[in-house]
Amino acid sequence: MSFSKKITLSVLAILSVMGISHANNGYDLWLKYRKIEDPGILTGYTKHIRAVYMEEGNETLDAAREELSVGLGSLLGTAVPYVNSQSGDHSLVIGKIRNLDRDIRKHLNGDVSKIKKDGFLITTCQNRTVITAHKDIGILYGVFRFLRQLQMHKSLEEIHILEVPETDVRVLNHWDNLDGTVERGYAGASIWKWQKLPDYIDRRYEDYARANASVGINGAVLTNVNASAWVLSPSYIEKVAALAKVFRPYGIKVYLAARFSAPIEIGGLPTADPLNPEVQQWWRDKANEIYGKIPDFGGFLVKANSEGQPGPQDYGRSHAEGANMLADALAPHNGIVMWRAFVYSEHDTSDRAKQAYSEFVPQDGKFRDNVLIQVKNGAIDFQPREPFHPMFGAMPETPLMMEFQITQEYLGFSTHLVFLPKLYEEVLKADTYRHGKGSLVAKVIDGTLDRKPIxxxxxVANIGSDINWTGHPLAQANWYGFGRLAWDPYLGAEQIADEWLRLTFSNKSDFVQPMKAVLLKSHDAAVNYMTPLGLHHIMATGHHYGPGPWVDNLSRPEWNPVYYHKAATRGIGFDRTPSGSNATSQYAKEVAAMFNDPETCPEEYLLWFHHLPWDYKLQSGKTLWEGLGIKYQEGVDWVRDTQATWNKMKPYVNEQQFQEVSMLLNIQLKEAKWWRDACMLYFRTFSKREFPEEMEKPSRTLAYYRSLKFPYAPGIKPQPD
Structure with missing residues (x-):
């Protein structure tokens, strides 16, 4: 174990005993390990944990031991002794399966064969509680899971928890730039202090690793997909190696976003053509150099031929040829390529939603085995709500990995409360009908639908230098929820919300139940006050802060919100049926048939797939125009209701937390009204109708909202006024 690690965790243990922590500012995330005050629960736990046997070994096992010591000491209010024997009633026994006593192994029976990959087992065995796994990292995951059981005041009687991660690569994509800024980051600057690395190791790096490991995240792409080639230079590889050393005990591999033109920019070559032998050799040499410093380097993430980024198409080559060139360089080191499918072009004027499918599906089966195609959850760009990306039902020969956005680029930044696991769940449970009913997106992601090898x-991370990591105290739930769903895509958002609230704030039912309802309704509410009934991409352009449905003067058509809503005197919406762009043809016939008919199309996607008249009758009996206004108002009303709920939560949170969330909800209410009023005023210039009676009337004019400018909105480089 490193000296710095011992110091960090020892200080945490001392502070916990003294009753001092970061609890007031949110730095501890969901790892607070609050002392258990309920005497009945505490007695039950101390009965089961009178002593601990812990296998010794490498740094990962050291990390598990230290985490357990801090956790148990804080939760139980006293240190638990460690012993050298696995025998003894009411003890906690932790070790890899092959190193357990024979009688314990015999008791495990058939469970041993079920513990795959990085999985673990927590079980009762002859009056002992056993945490075991095949791998060291499985032991660490098991310890975190055991401590979660205690944090949530769950019983240890006859406990039997067997968990195996459903996906192999569970990775955060940081959009951090080498200058310390974070693209689409709303929680401060980058936590990577490149200028001080490799010699200065910030404590936050280890706390970041602990938090990720606690939910099973096992990888971090350190740099922006709009990549700088300089991160592949020798001096930066040294810096990356220093971070990899900190992360290694926690099972986290580092990855880098690779700029496709790096052979030109830092290699001195005249070309980056993937079929050029010199270019291929340059990447092989670069891979060898990286692995010489970082033996467990994960590989590359690549954004190519999208939004002006260089790529293989610059040389008349395909995505497969570009990805395979990098994959061949990494293959001897067991590295992977994550090749993003986010592509669109000003030369395709039919429908931006169709382009990724058109470029990638014809190449199905042409990618190397160590290439994953990273596909956004929807076909446009992390909108508040999108139907699932049609590629998930169309590439049976190619591993597809999901790309969710945790940072809230289109969902109010870190000032709006939006519980994103609800969005993730909606996508993962969507049915592609790839092999008939039940072909869920989750089965594509975990590889079971078409037997994918990886x-x-x-x-996309929402982490920054803010003391509470994510800007909004409740936005921590989205980091936590992503990790839990990456581990198990079949988890429900309700379970995740329940866990996170109990771990982070309180186990009291009077807190958990109302706040769980708040979290679970928050995504629908945000969609309602931003983009109801299938509207999409009507944010102000560039920074995506606030509404801008009127923008129509940008050089590329698909950069303009008017491209997506197509509001006119006759109606509103984007026709993606066979009578329009025919984007629905990219789905299985059962899904296409549902989307093609406005009577069967889910109303939350109605204007995504249909251009409809203002007086079209919704399921409620209201006209489309009335329904829009009512949805916008429902979104605003939810924020007001949430404020009232939060005011009742004051006894369960500290004063700083209460005040922070209260102020942020005030901002959210103000901006929800802004969205409602600006959008409805603009759309009324086409509908020529009065606002529905259920909707509060705007207090300002459309001209006022159109005059607003935000050249210094967070998450982007400042733009001139």
Missing amino acids: TGMAG
Whole structure:
């Protein structure tokens, strides 16, 4: 174990005993390990944990031991002794399966064969509680899971928890730039202090690793997909190696976003053509250099031929040829390529939603085995709500990994409360009908639908230098929830919300139940006050802060919100049926048939797939125009209701937490009204109708809202006024 690690965790243990922690500012995330005050629960736990046997070994096992010591000491209010024997009633026994006593192994029976990959087992055995796994990292995951059981005040009687990760690559994508800024980051600057690395190791790096490991995240792409080639230079590889050393005990591999033109920019070559032998050799040499410093380097994430980024198409080559060139360089080191499918072009004027499918599906089966195609959850761009991406039902020969956005680029930044696991669940449970009913997106992601050899899920991180990591105290739930769903895509958002609230704040039912309802309704509410009934991409352009449905003057058509809503005197919406762009043809016939008919199309996607008249009758009996106004108002009303709920939660949170969330909800209410009023005023210029009686009337004019400018909105480089 490193000296710095011992110091960090020892200080945490001392502070916990003294009753001092970061609890007031949110730094501890869901790892607070609050002392258990309920005497009945505490007695039950101390009965089961009178002593601990812990296998010794490498740094990962050291990390597990230290985490357990801090956790048990804080939760139980006293240190638990460690012993050298696995025998003894009411003891906690932790070790790899092959190192357990024979009588314990015999008791495990058939469970041993079920513990796959990085999985673990927590079980009762002859009056002992056993945490075991095949791998060291499985032991660490098991310890975190055991401590979660205690944090949530769950019983240890006859406990039997067997968990195996459903995906292999569970990775955060950081959109951090080498200058310390974070693209689409709303929680401060980058936590990577490149200028001080490799010699200065910030404590936050280890706390970041602990938090990720606690929910099963096992990878971090350190740099922005709009990549700088400089991160592949020798000096930066040294810096990346220093971070990899900190992360290694926690089972976290580092990855880098690779700029396709790096052979030109830092290699001195005249070309980056993937079929050029010199280019191929440059990447092989670069891979050898990286692995010489970082033996467990994960591989590359690549954004190519999208939004002006260089790529193989610059040389008349395909995505497969570009990805395979990098994959061949990494293959001797067991590295992977995550090749993003987010592509669109000003030369395709039919429908931006169709382009990724058109470019990638014809190449199904042409990618190397160590290539994963990283596909966003929807076909446009992390909108508040999108139907699932049609590629998930169309590439049986190629591993597809999900890309979710944890940072809230289109969902109010870190000032709006939006519980994203609800969005993730909606997508993962969507049915592609690839092999008939039940072909869920989750089965594509975990590889079971078409027997994929490697699987993964990526989340664009919402982490920054703010003391509470995510800007909004409740946005921590989205980081936590992503990790839990990357581990198990079949988990429900309700379970995740329940866990996170109990771990982070309180186990009291009077807190958990109302706040769980708040979290579970928050995504629908945000969609309602931003983009109801299938509207999409009507944010102000560039920074995506606030509404801008009127924008129509940008050089590329698909950069303009008017491209997506197509509001006119006759109606509103984007026709993606056979009478329009025919984007529905990219789905299985059962899904296409549902989307093609406005009577069967789910109303939450109605204007995504249909251009309909303002007086079209919704299921409620209201006209489309009335329904829009009512949905916008429902979103605003939810924020007001949430404020009232939060005011009742004051006894269960500290004063700082209460005040922070209260102020942020005030901002959210103000901006929800802004969205409602600006959008409805603009759309009324086409509908020529009065606002529905259920909707509060705007207090300002459309001209006022159109005059607003935000050249210094967070998450982007400042733009001139």
